[in-house]
Structures are given as structure tokens and as C-alpha cells.
Amino acid sequence: MDTQLLFYKKAVPVTSEAHKDVSIRAAGHYGFAKEANSVPLVAAEFRAAASDCTIVFAGQGDEMMPVVILGMRDKQNLYVNEDGTWNGRYVPAFMRRYPFVFATAEDGASFTLFVDEDYEGINKNGEGEKLFDSRGERSMYLSQVLDFMREYQSQFARTRAFCQRLVEHKLLEPMHAQYTMPDGSPGRLSGFSAVNRDKLKELSGETLEKMLRSDELELLFVHLQSMNNLQPLLEKTAKAMQSDEDAPEADTKEDA
Template sequence: MSDHQILTAETHAAVRVRTDCAAELGDAVMCCLTVPAEFRQVQEHYPILFRQDAERTGFTALAMFGFVDGENLFLGEHGWDARYRPLALAIQPFLIGRTAAGGDRQQVHIDMASPRIGGGEGVQLFDEVGRPTPYLEAIAERLGELDEGYRAAPDFFAALERYDLLEPLTLEITLDDGSINRLVGFHVIDEQQLRSLDAGAIADLHQAGHLMPIFMAVASLGHLGDLVARKNRLVHG
């Protein structure tokens, strides 16, 4: 159960947030949302797959960390084993909210029910005179990047569908111990269809800023083998 509150120095002056990574802090997840604007950073470590939403009216992009629910192969006893964490995880327990009256005015909210609310542990949000700490300023910047990325994402997914650039992925992997892991219900960029696009389509994607994220998503698939290697190391202990 979440408890979203507008973040203010008056109400949250004593709040501390844990910034380490651990299963009990909510990091034991198979995947998280990512946005095209960060595909360049995400593809350095994680496969990027696409999944249709529940209403089957659109797609979301996901950075993959494992093969089954609750499995994060990047999470170990020493924390997160990669240099970059996708924005959707890195900003927790914060989120962007809107005013009750609507409109575009943005407010930083905090989920006070999050396990990252550290009591006496963690990083302060405000200094002794109520000014945001460097940590909170960095979070606000990341929230802005993520919000901007969310706003731009529908045009990217519409372009993928317009040019029929997504194909279903069914991946079956046999591990060293003989067990089988499957990834089903996901999509990837259809490389054959991408190569067949004419110059006009390529120019349209490039002008809209979509071509680079497409290439980054394709490049990220090389990390599926890395996920398998991580899983094998886990199986072998």
C-alpha cells in the first residue's frame, strides 16, 4: 500500500532515504520500465525488450534483469552489479505528481510507505535551514529526465508500430544444470524489417529522433547472453 505525499521541507525535514540496493528495499525485480531517452545508457548493461500493455493498445520498454518474477541477476551481496540503474528504479521512492487542480505544474512526491524510508538511516533530503540537499537536487533532475522521457515515449512506440518494427520474442534457454528458462510475451525490434525500410522511412525516423533508440535497443540484445551467464553462475553457486 503506497502513501504518496507532496514533498516539503516542513513535513519531511527529518526524513532519510536509503540509497543502497537490496531485495528488502524493492530491488528484487525481473525488469523495470525504461524510456527511449535513456536507451543508450541502459543498453550498456541490460537487454531492452518491449511488452504490450494489458489493454493491448500500446507498448512499453523494459530493462531486463532476470528470467522469472522477483529475480534480479544484477543484485548481489555487494549491491547492484552494474554502473547504471534505469531511472525508474534510481528515483525511488520519489515520483512526479501534478497539482490537484490539474495542469502541467509538477511537484515532487514521496512514497512514505516505501521500504527506502530509512528512519535513522540513509541520506537527508533537506539541510538544517530547509534547503534541498545535493542528493535531493540530483533526484529532482532525474525525475525531470524520466518525466520528459515518458512524455516523448508514445511517439516512439507509435513509430515502431507505424513501420511494423516489432516482432514477438520467444526465448528458451537451457542452463548448464539442464533446467530451462523461458522469456515469453515480449517483443524485440524486427531487424529484417528495419533493414528493408526505404530512405524516406529512415529519414522520418531519424528526423524524429527515433533511429538512435532503435539501434540501441537492437544492440542491447547482445546482453541476453550475459543474463544467461549470470544465471548459470547463480545455479552453480
């Protein structure tokens, strides 16, 4: 599935004809992301996300982007509680924009706003924020959504350019994390890249100065520092596994 459509099941264009009576109830729940063990991050989020998340890079070539690791196992998000609430300090913008997403036109210069009609908070009962007023004009809420989406798209483009410079300077290298769970079973997290400290030190003074002035050097240090958050995430993984083991088995007996 397209990374940009990670959570979306039925994304359709937002129009006054199709959504004139539609409201969005923002429940503050993130159950839609419970099986996402990583999501993309834009550079402007690095400092906030690094407070309790691990920032790495995923993809190849032109598709390289920063991501935050949310779980050590496939289809596991340890930052989403059973009731759908978020237990971390920072919620990535990639998730906060849901159920909305921009679709890029073929020319790459224009965008269309889509909404996931499978979102549990979408309704025609007037619950939450309406997308359009009685005249079919954009509501203040929808205008705010568009402003947020435009800013996100702008930051996304800047972040992609930042990643391309890292690729050009050959600063990224594939990495993996091996660990052992309390029950003795081995685990391995792979498919991501991190900045190579030695290659960073080999950059010319001119390049380092440019990166310093553009704040890109600080972003790399924040990324490297965030790698220390892997250990707390491993501890959360162990607790989750222990909870699964302690959970009572479901009674599968059929009634007589």
C-alpha cells in the same frame, strides 16, 4: 501493480508539513528491486544500458515502453547482489529515482512528487539529506531531486511517443527466448517484443531519413545489438541456480 509504482509500498505526497524533519539516507543499495526481472527504460538511456543489458519492448498499444531484462525468471534480478549492491555497469534511471516518484494529475499537465515512506533510508535522525530547511523551504537536495524527476518525466513522454511511432509502423513483433539450464530443465522468457529487421528494411526512404535525423534509427540498432546480452544473462542465471543448489539446507529441527 502500476508499472510506475513497481517498488513502492507506501508512496505519499512530499509536503513541508509532513516531511519538515525528514532526511533521506542514500545507501547506494538496490535491495528494493531484487524481485524485479525488468524495469522501464527511457530512450536517452539506450546506449549506456546496452553495455551489459538486453533492451526489449513490453506492453501494448499506448502502453508500449522499452524495458531492460534483469532476470530470466520471475521475481529474479541478477544485477542485485545479496547485500543489495548493483553488479552491472549501468543503473536504470527508473531505479535511481527511488524512493521518489511523480504522480500525474487528471489533466495530465501537472505532477506531484511522492516519496515511499517504507524506504529504509528515510529517517528523522538527520542522517543523509534533509528535504526541507528550518524555514520549511525546499533544500538544495530536494530541488535537485525535482530537477531529476522533471527531466525523467520529459524523457519518459518522448520515449512513449517514440514507441507509438514504432507501433504505427508495425515494427515490433512478439518474441520469446527458450533456453535449457545446466540441469537440463527448460526455460522460457516471454511477454516482450523486439524490432523485426525485415519490416525495418521495408520502410520508405522518407521514413528512414526522418528516423535517422531524429536518432530513432540509431536507437533501434542499439536495441537489436543489445539482444546479444541475453547469452551472458543466461550464464548468470545458470550460476545463480548452481549457487542455490550448493547452498546448505537450513536446519529446521526444533530444540528439545
